[in-house]
Amino acid sequence: MHEASVALSLIGVAETVALENGGGRVLALTVRIGQWSAVVPTALMAAFPACAEGTLLEGARLNIELVPGVGLCPQHGRVELELKRGLRCPLCDAPTPTLLQGDELELDGLELDGLELQ
Numbered sequence: 441m442h443e444a445s446v447a448l449s450l451i452g453v454a455e456t457v458a459l460e461n462g463g464g465r466v467l468a469l470t471v472r473i474g475q476w477s478a479v480v481p482t483a484l485m486a487a488f489p490a491c492a493e494g495t496l497l498e499g500a501r502l503n504i505e506l507v508p509g510v511g512l513c514p515q516h517g518r519v520e521l522e523l524k525r526g527l528r529c530p531l532c533d534a535p536t537p538t539l540l541q542g543d544e545l546e547l548d549g550l551e552l553d554g555l556e557l558q
């Protein structure tokens with residue numbers, strides 16, 4: 441399952457950061473997920489607890505921050521894209537092939553035992 445491998449790689453990154461900061465337990469992590477990334481947040485939420493078992497993240501809270509898709513329209517500049525319309529400006533339907541944001545999958549913050557990292 442795709443989301444399980446995503447969860448495992450996020451856990452790997454978070455563990456590395458935790459180890460660099462004393463190796464304490466991770467209480468919570470915040471992940472930014474673009475609406476246009478291939479990751480389904482609910483599936484990630486579901487996969488996370490089992491993947492975190494036996495790691496520094498066991499029992500950690502997973503917060504997901506959804507990032508909307510933003511494209512660049514030649515006429516309207518930055519526009520928020522609608523998934524159902526594809527890479528087109530919602531105002532004038534011009535193609536907006538460049539995704540300025542919305543495909544991210546990144547660790548945004550970690551809450552370690554006694555320490556908060558952004």
Ligand SMILES: [Zn+2]
Pocket residue numbers: 513514515516517519529530531532533534
């Ligand atoms: Zn437009």
